Amino acid sequence: MAHAAPTAHRRPTWQSADMAxxxxxxxxxxxxxxxxxxxWAAFIQRQTGPVDAGNVFYGxxxxxLFAGIMFALARIGPRLRREFHAAAYGVFTGVAAGYLHSLTNESVLSSTVIGLFVGLGVGLAAFYRYYTRED
Structure with a gap:
């Protein structure tokens, strides 16, 4: 005789709710x-000079900082509405890309435009992803 497979997944009791x-x-x-x-940031900041302790510390x-903000955004982001969640990722990547571009000694306007377009693209892609996968 065939039996239905259980549908409830049990979590081991030793795992806390936060770790699950x-x-x-x-x-x-x-x-x-x-x-x-x-x-990448340390390599750009080095500008073909020798690698020293300052470059390593800077990298x-x-x-x-990048990993900490990305981790915090991954933890807090799902609690936000999809528009704010997508905007947060767009702003984060736009600022990160603009900052990397500013390390190349280009103008502030150029760094702003690069950051704006990268952030806009990532924000739109994230919004599309969250909009199509909503519950």
Whole structure:
């Protein structure tokens, strides 16, 4: 005789409620993105000179800040309405891209335009993703 498969998934009792919704990717994605951003910022700031302790510290600082903000946005973002969630990601990536462009000693206007277009593109893509996957 065939039986129906159970539909309720049980969580082990040793897991707390906070740990249940956090997976490895909740930590790995911001760390890897922060690592890439920090190396990229340190490389641009170095400007073909020798690598010194200041460049390494600058890269670590930029990477930690980027990863921290990305992690906080991933934790707080789902509680926001989809418009604000998408706008938060757009502003974050726009500021990050504009700052990286400003390290190349280009004009402030050029960095602002690059950041604006990158942020606008990411914000629109994020809004489309959240709008089509809403509950």
């Amino acid at each position: 919704h956090l997976s490895k990717s909740a930590y790995v994605r911001p760390l890897l993105a922060g690592l890439v951003y920090g190396v 670590i600082l930029c990477g930690v």
